[in-house]
Amino acid sequence: MDAEMRMRPLLLLPEMLLFVGGLGALICGSFVPRQRQWLIRVLTAVVLIAAMTAAAVQLAGPAQRAFEGTYTIDTATGVARILAAFGTLLVLALAAEEIAGSARESETYALLLFATTGTVVLAGADDLLVLAAGFLLASIPLYGLIGLVNTTAGAEAAMKTYLMGALFGIVLLLGVTVLSGVTGTTMYEELEEGLARAPAAAVAVATVGVVAGLMFKAGGVPAHFWIPDVAQGSSATVATFLTTVPKIGALIAVYRLVGVLPDTASWPLLVALFAVASMTLGNLAAYWQNDPRRLLGWSTVSQVGFLLVPIVVTGRSNLALPSLLAYLAGYTVTNIAAFAIVAALPDRRNLAGYRGLATQRPWLAAALLVALLGLVGTPPAAVFVGKLTTAAAAWDGGYSWLAVVVFVNTVLSLFYYLRWIVPTYRHADADADADAGAAAQILGRRRCPRAPLSSRLRSASPRVSPPGPSGTWSASIRNRGAASTFFRCTGN
Amino acid sequence: MLTLIVFLPLAAALALVALPRLGDPQARWAWVAVAAVDLALVVVVWARYATPPAGGLAFEERAAWMPGVNSSYHIGVDGFSLPLVAMTAVIFLACAVHALRERHRPRIQAALFLFLQSVSLGLFVAADLILFFVFFDLSIVGMYFVIAGWGHGNRGHSAMKFFLYTFLGSLALLVGFIGLYVAAEPHTFDIPELVAAAPLAGRPPRWRAGAGRDPGRPGGEDPHRPVPHLAAARAHRRAAVGSAVLAGVLLKMGTYGFVRIALPMLPQAWRAWAWVVIVVGVVSVIYGALVALAQTNVKRMIAYTSVNHMGYIALAVGAAGLVAADTTQARTVAVTGAVTQMVSHGLITAALFLLAGVLQDRAGTYDMGAYGGLATPAPVFATLFAVGAFASLGLPAFSGFIAEFQIFTGSVAVAPVTAIALVGILVTAALFLRALQEVFTGETRGHSLGFTDLRSSEVWSVGPLLLLSLVIGILPRPLLDVIEPASVAVVDLVGR
Numbered sequence: 003m004d005a006e007m008r009m010r011p012l013l014l015l016p017e018m019l020l021f022v023g024g025l026g027a028l029i030c031g032s033f034v035p036r037q038r039q040w041l042i043r044v045l046t047a048v049v050l051i052a053a054m055t056a057a058a059v060q061l062a063g064p065a066q067r068a069f070e071g072t073y074t075i076d077t078a079t080g081v082a083r084i085l086a087a088f089g090t091l092l093v094l095a096l097a098a099e100e101i102a103g104s105a106r107e108s109e110t111y112a113l114l115l116f117a118t119t120g121t122v123v124l125a126g127a128d129d130l131l132v133l134a135a136g137f138l139l140a141s142i143p144l145y146g147l148i149g150l151v152n153t154t155a156g157a158e159a160a161m162k163t164y165l166m167g168a169l170f171g172i173v174l175l176l177g178v179t180v181l182s183g184v185t186g187t188t189m190y191e192e193l194e195e196g197l198a199r200a201p202a203a204a205v206a207v208a209t210v211g212v213v214a215g216l217m218f219k220a221g222g223v224p225a226h227f228w229i230p231d232v233a234q235g236s237s238a239t240v241a242t243f244l245t246t247v248p249k250i251g252a253l254i255a256v257y258r259l260v261g262v263l264p265d266t267a268s269w270p271l272l273v274a275l276f277a278v279a280s281m282t283l284g285n286l287a288a289y290w291q292n293d294p295r296r297l298l299g300w301s302t303v304s305q306v307g308f309l310l311v312p313i314v315v316t317g318r319s320n321l322a323l324p325s326l327l328a329y330l331a332g333y334t335v336t337n338i339a340a341f342a343i344v345a346a347l348p349d350r351r352n353l354a355g356y357r358g359l360a361t362q363r364p365w366l367a368a369a370l371l372v373a374l375l376g377l378v379g380t381p382p383a384a385v386f387v388g389k390l391t392t393a394a395a396a397w398d399g400g401y402s403w404l405a406v407v408v409f410v411n412t413v414l415s416l417f418y419y420l421r422w423i424v425p426t427y428r429h430a431d432a433d434a435d436a437d438a439g440a441a442a443q444i445l446g447r448r449r450c451p452r453a454p455l456s457s458r459l460r461s462a463s464p465r466v467s468p469p470g471p472s473g474t475w476s477a478s479i480r481n482r483g484a485a486s487t488f489f490r491c492t493g494n
Numbered sequence: 495m496l497t498l499i500v501f502l503p504l505a506a507a508l509a510l511v512a513l514p515r516l517g518d519p520q521a522r523w524a525w526v527a528v529a530a531v532d533l534a535l536v537v538v539v540w541a542r543y544a545t546p547p548a549g550g551l552a553f554e555e556r557a558a559w560m561p562g563v564n565s566s567y568h569i570g571v572d573g574f575s576l577p578l579v580a581m582t583a584v585i586f587l588a589c590a591v592h593a594l595r596e597r598h599r600p601r602i603q604a605a606l607f608l609f610l611q612s613v614s615l616g617l618f619v620a621a622d623l624i625l626f627f628v629f630f631d632l633s634i635v636g637m638y639f640v641i642a643g644w645g646h647g648n649r650g651h652s653a654m655k656f657f658l659y660t661f662l663g664s665l666a667l668l669v670g671f672i673g674l675y676v677a678a679e680p681h682t683f684d685i686p687e688l689v690a691a692a693p694l695a696g697r698p699p700r701w702r703a704g705a706g707r708d709p710g711r712p713g714g715e716d717p718h719r720p721v722p723h724l725a726a727a728r729a730h731r732r733a734a735v736g737s738a739v740l741a742g743v744l745l746k747m748g749t750y751g752f753v754r755i756a757l758p759m760l761p762q763a764w765r766a767w768a769w770v771v772i773v774v775g776v777v778s779v780i781y782g783a784l785v786a787l788a789q790t791n792v793k794r795m796i797a798y799t800s801v802n803h804m805g806y807i808a809l810a811v812g813a814a815g816l817v818a819a820d821t822t823q824a825r826t827v828a829v830t831g832a833v834t835q836m837v838s839h840g841l842i843t844a845a846l847f848l849l850a851g852v853l854q855d856r857a858g859t860y861d862m863g864a865y866g867g868l869a870t871p872a873p874v875f876a877t878l879f880a881v882g883a884f885a886s887l888g889l890p891a892f893s894g895f896i897a898e899f900q901i902f903t904g905s906v907a908v909a910p911v912t913a914i915a916l917v918g919i920l921v922t923a924a925l926f927l928r929a930l931q932e933v934f935t936g937e938t939r940g941h942s943l944g945f946t947d948l949r950s951s952e953v954w955s956v957g958p959l960l961l962l963s964l965v966i967g968i969l970p971r972p973l974l975d976v977i978e979p980a981s982v983a984v985v986d987l988v989g990r
Contacts, residue, residue, distance in 0.1 A: 324562050380635065381628035390624065390668070391563055397676045405672060409665040416661060424650065427642065 013060070013068040013075050016053040016083045017122055023049030024115030031108020040098075042108040046115060047094055050087045057083035071189060072129035078254050081327045082125030089247045089334045090118045096342050097239040106150050114243060117143040124219065124251030130178045130188040133212075133255060137174055140219055140248055141167045147240045148232055155235030163228040167218060170225045174215020180208035194262040202266040209269055212259060213276065219252035221245065222280040222306035230287075233299025238345030241295060245302040246337050249309065250330050257313050257326060270401070274314045278407055281307025285414040289421075292352045294344050297418060298337075301377060304415060305333055311392045311408055315399025325395045329388025332376075336385050340373040357425040367426050374419045379412055496553050496569050499535045499579070500616045503528055503586075507608035510601055518600045522593065525604035529587040529611065536583045539571065543976065546572055548983040549686060551621055560624070563675070564682040568621040573980025574753050574833055577973060578618045578746055581840045584962060585742040586611040589735040592848050592955035596735075603644060607739070610636040614743045618750060623671040623683040626755075627664070633744055634660045640736040667751075674759060689758040692990060734851020737793070741800050742844030746836045749807045753833065757811065758987040765988065768815030772905075775808030776915045783921035787928075793850045793860045795929060796843065799886060802918055803839045803894075806901050807832045809915055813905040817989050821908050825988075828904025829981040830974060831897050837973065838885075838893035838963060845959040846882045849875070852952060857941035862929060865945075867938035872947040876934045878956050883926040885963045888919055893966035896974075 011018075023046065031042050060066075061080030068075060093114065101107050120140025127133040145167065149160035182188045184204050185196030197205055218225035221244075233241045256273070263269045284304025291297035312319075312326040343366060350356055360367040376383030379390075389412065393405040506528040510521055539553060546552045551570025559567045571579060589607060596603055613636060617629035634657060642653035675681050677693035757764050764771075782801030789795040810832035814825045852875060853860055869876035885892035898919065905912040948956075966973055 321563065328562075375635065381624075381631050386628075387560060390672070391560075393669075394563060394672045394675055394681075397672050398681070402673070402676075406669060409669055412665060413658075413662055416658070420654065420657070424654065427639070428650070 009070065010066070010068045013066055014073065016057040016060070016087070017119055017126075019049055019053045019056060020087070020115050020119040020122065023053075024112045024119065027108055027115060028112035031112065034108065036103060036105070036107070039107040040102065042111050043094065043098060043102075046111040047091060049115065050091045050094070050118075054084050054087045054091075057087070067128065069132075071191060072132050073123075073126050074128040074258075075126060078257065078323060078327065079122075079126040081331070082250050082254050083122050085331055085334050086118050086121045086125075086247050086250050089250070089338060090114055090243065092335070092338045092342075093239055093243045093247070096242055096338070096345055100237060100239050100345065110147065110150060110239065113143040113147045117147065117243070118247060121219075121248050121251030124216075125254040127255060128190045128258065130182055130190075130193075130212075133259075134175060134178055136251065136255070137171060137215065137219065140251060141171065144244060144248070147243070148236045150240070151235065151237050153235065155231070156237075159228065159231040159235035162231050166225060166228045170215045170218035173211045174218075177208040177211025177213075177215060180204055180211070184208075190258065190262045194264075197262065198264045198266070200264075205264065205266065206268075206272075209259075209263060209272065213256055213273065216252045216256050216259075217276065217280075217306075219248045220256075220306045220309075221249060221302055222276060222310065223283050223303065224276075224279070226280070226284070226303045226306075229303055230291075230296045230299035233302070234293055234296045238295075238341060238348070241299075242338055242341035242345070245299060245341070246334055249302075249306060250334065253306075253309050253313065253326065253330065256310070257316055257323065260313060260316050270314045270316075270318075273310055274401065274404055277307045277310035277314060277404070279307070280304060280310065281407070281411040282414075285411055285418070288415070289418045291418070292354075294350070294353060294356070294422060295341075297353070297422065298340055298344065301415065301418070302337060304411065305337070305377070307411070308389060308392060308408060309333065311401075311404055312395045314401055314404060315395050318399035319395045321391055321395035321398055325388065325391035328391055329385065332384030332386075332388040336373055336376040336383065339369065340377060343370045343373060353422050353425060356422065357428050359426045361429060370426060371423060374423055378416050378419050495535070495539060496571065496619050497555055499532055499539070499583075500569070500612055500619060502532050502535070502612075503608040503615070504612035507605040507612070510605040510608070514601075516601060521601035521604050522590075522596070525608060526587070526590040526594065528608060529583070529590040532611070532615075533583040533587050536580050540576060540580060540976075543571070543576060545976070545979045546570075548979070548986070549689060551686065552576075554621070559622075563624075564680065564684065565622055565624040566684060567625060568684055568686075569616075569619040569625070570621050571619055573977045574750065574984075575618045576976055577833060577837045578750060578840075579615055581746075581837045582611065582614045582618065582743050584959065585738060585840060585844045586614075588844060588848065588955040588959050589738055591951055592738075592851075593735050594951040595949065598644060606636060606639055606643070607735070610640070610739060610743075614739075614747075617747055621685045623674065623685060623688070623755070626685070626751075627668055627671060630667070630747060631661075631664050633747065634664060637736075637740060637744060640739070644736055685754065685759075689987065692759060692761060692987075734848050734854070737797075737847040737851070738844035741797065741847055742840040745800060745804060746840055749804060749811070749832070749836055752807075752811045753829065753984060757814065757829075757984050761988045761990045764815040765817055768812050771808055771812030771815065772909065772912060773812075775805045775810075775812050776912060778802065778805030779809065779915045779918035780805075780921070783918045783925065787921055787925040790862050791860045792853060792862055792929065792933070793847070795862075795925065796846045796850055799922060799925070800839070800843055802922060803835065803843070803886075805918065806898055806915070807835050807839075809905055809912055810835070810901040813908045813912065814985060815988055816908045818908070822985060822989070824904045824907035825985045826904070826978070826981045827900050828908065829984055830977050831900025831902075831904055833977045833981070834893065834966075834970070834973065835897035835901060838897045838966065841959045841963045841966075842882060842885045842892075842894060845878075845956045845963075846886060848952070848956050848959075849879050849882060852948065856945055859941065862932045864940045865933045865942045866940055867934070867936045868942040868945060869934040870938045871942060871945045874948045874953060875945075878948065878953070878960065879934070880930055881960050881964075882956070883930055885960060885967075887923045887926050891964065891967045893963040893970070896967055896970045 027042050027046055030045065031039065034041055057080050060075055061077065065074065065076035067073065097110065101110055117140055120136050120143070123136035124133065124140055127136050145160055145164045148156065148163055181193065184200040185193050187193060187196055214224060217223065221229040229245060232244050260269050260273060281304045284300050284307060288297050288300030288304065291300060309326065309329055312322045316322045346366060372383065376385050379385045389408065393408050396404040506524065510516065510524065543552055551572050554570035557567040559565055586607065593600065593603060610633060613629045613632040617626060617633065620626040620629060638653050638657040641656055642649055645652060671683065674688055674693055675683050678688055678691050682688060778801050782798050782805055786795045786798035786802060789798060810828040813828045850860060857864065885894050888894040888898045902916065
């Protein structure tokens with residue numbers, strides 16, 4: 003029996019640390035008095051740092067596989083472990099202020115650790131069943147995290163996430179079933195040869211299913227509807243975590259999966275379509291938002307589109323994986339920074355409320371400027387490196403049109419980030435029409451006071467219709483009143 | 495050395511931001527001091543500059559930055575960049591002196607301009623496409639805040655417009671850069687390596703046409719492209735120092751991109767598209783002059799003469815692409831003229847914008863009709879404005895003449911039909927003479943009554959710029975000796 007085929011559980015030390023840390027936080031939290039809950043926070047931080055250290059040590063070594071080849075520990079897994087733990091650590095710093103002393107403090111930390119473990123497992127999975135387990139481990143804590151907020155919006159967000167998650171979980175399992183059915187195996191290594199002989203249509207359907215399921219975790223089209231609601235309705239801690247950390251695992255999982263697909267399935271085009279749809283829809287929807295957190299939520303949808311671009315050229319360009327990891331790293335810090343600024347100003351719930359921030363809190367305004375321009379991809383911010391290398395990878399891999407789409411969408415995204423930056427750098431007494439609407443004026447549109455699209459997209463659908471054309475969703479607008487009642491009932 | 499020159503202003507800017515207790519006078523003088531030190535360092539570099547071998551750079555520095563995509567922190571100067579670096583340092587010092595009387599948030603203004611100085615200098619010394627792009631994009635961000643914070647009129651609107659146009663242009667530029675990167679074997683963003691490789695040389699012409707034009711489009715900064723120049727002209731609704739920097743320094747980024755990137759890296763594409771560039775150049779020469787003639791607003795008039803002057807540069811670099819036997823020398827002269835024109839236009843236009851700012855400062859209007867006989871109450875202002883106007887229209891003994899003379903000598907020798915652009919000089923002469931007549935001569939009336947003459951900070955900012963233009967006009971040799979070897983090299987490269 004060669005080394006590949008043995009269990010070697012110690013290779014999974016970071017995952018084990020995270021999971022056991024979560025259990026520890028949950029159990030210890032029950033015995034620690036509420037004013038001492040900071041102990042649990044310290045425990046969580048220590049666990050995260052330990053996991054990062056263990057991951058860094060393993061990253062220095064060669065790529066290895068554990069659990070009979072179902073789990074890979076390579077650069078991608080290593081970076082995912084470090085990024086996910088680091089992102090959670092940053093979220094923890096954010097949480098300290100928001101939830102310290104609240105009734106559900108230790109539970110939050112435990113759920114954060116579980117969700118982080120799930121994300122890391124997703125990233126390392128080299129087997130369809132491990133993938134499915136990682137998906138569930140990453141999803142279920144999220145429902146709890148979102149539901150911890152005791153508000154109507156929070157309940158709506160939790161319900162919506164749960165229903166979307168259940169649906170896309172089933173879609174993912176369907177894809178997994180078909181893939182293992184046509185090949186007789188669940189291990190990626192064996193899938194590769196099995197799929198080459200499998201019927202192309204079955205492979206294509208299964209691929210769509212698995213990728214769509216993973217899109218739920220990543221928060222990309224077509225499974226993105228829960229993202230803006232969560233960004234708006236849940237606590238800042240949870241919103242920050244959900245829009246950042248799960249994406250790391252989901253996207254690396256997509257990267258690994260497409261790596262074993264045969265050319266007969268024309269998966270690059272499929273992923274390219276997901277990418278274009280995500281970035282374009284995210285950008286167009288973000289433009290109409292007036293709530294900064296909702297705007298950020300939509301912006302993360304568009305970022306998933308950008309993050310999918312290097313995956314399209316997996317195997318065609320040497321830059322694919324490095325650019326994906328670089329973009330993920332840049333995105334993680336930038337997005338958390340943007341959410342942290344919003345969390346620091348909880349009473350400013352619309353863009354106009356940011357007017358005059360530059361004079362009142364100059365450092366916070368400067369940080370916001372850096373974070374938002376960073377999300378646009380203005381150099382020398384980190385996301386710029388990601389955007390540059392992903393576009394270069396796409397072009398290098400023969401998808402020059404995708405590189406152009408990336409930059410066209412970057413211009414689109416600039417408009418709504420500017421709608422936020424401009425009032426921030428206006429004096430509080432400046433003329434109202436001159437600022438927030440400036441971007442809109444340039445587009446040749448009047449300022450939209452009612453934000454019709456936003457309210458439309460915010461409206462919950464009473465039934466979970468398949469994520470088909472937007473018509474299905476807009477058809478449910480008529481039921482909006484019923485929908486809110488429904489959610490209010492279920493939420494309380 | 496170059497790193498120090500580039501980042502000294504940035505460090506000073508950060509210090510100014512970090513020290514909110516600093517008094518306004520200290521902030522203003524700190525700005526002047528830093529700009530002066532930076533200029534002194536540039537003078538030292540110039541004094542120790544020895545022409546590098548063709549394709550090489552002097553004062554070269556290189557450090558790993560993004561090894562994964564072969565992009566490094568690579569900077570250096572040659573005959574094209576050194577004059578522009580020097581011009582940038584001079585103009586920013588002039589702006590610092592001019593702004594000694596600024597009352598509106600001088601500390602932040604100083605920090606912002608020092609930041610802009612850093613990115614402008616960085617752009618001109620960059621020897622890596624990504625580094626070039628980073629500085630280019632940061633200059634847009636910096637300029638946005640200059641316009642939004644210190645402009646007049648509907649400044650939010652013009653700032654936003656400027657930002658969107660130039661950002662769009664910058665992304666087109668980035669797409670072009672990535673195209674070059676992908677086409678080069680091995681993939682690299684390093685400018686000297688790309689120049690040596692001429693990556694798209696073997697590709698079919700259509701491919702070259704698509705990717706090849708992008709590097710020639712450093713965005714809306716380049717005012718002879720029809721749509722962005724309107725944005726540039728509108729963006730000039732701002733304080734004098736902002737206009738001086740935009741027209742004097744930032745506009746040069748586009749034309750510098752031509753000689754640094756487009757000509758040497760895409761010789762075949764450039765040759766194929768040379769006539770297009772020439773036509774664009776000739777059209778902007780004549781169109782810019784005619785539109786400037788129609789203006790009654792002094793500042794807009796100067797903005798449109800910039801369109802005209804940048805047209806000469808396009809004409810010259812276009813002519814450099816018309817490769818034929820026995821024209822090497824003429825094309826070299828044209829390219830030298832183009833670079834000289836960049837320096838000359840920077841100095842003269844910055845001076846004119848600073849002078850025009852005086853009108854707004856004293857009387858609150860740029861309208862020529864509101865003045866008359868201004869020479870009587872403000873003789874120093876009148877003298878300097880007249881000198882600037884004559885320098886701008888290309889009178890011999892000023893740098894503009896040296897530049898335009900070389901441009902026309904080179905271009906007409908290569909393509910005689912370009913002589914029609916000479917009409918532009920005639921119209922420019924007419925419009926400046928008309929403006930001088932309307933504002934300064936005749937009976938003192940309107941806002942001219944009680945007009946305060948130039949203050950010392952204004953004299954000491956505008957005076958040196960015009961003096962330098964005069965010095966270049968009389969003793970052009972030191973400048974041309976630096977530029978000419980680089981022109982010879984680039985003309986060689988285009989001929990590949």
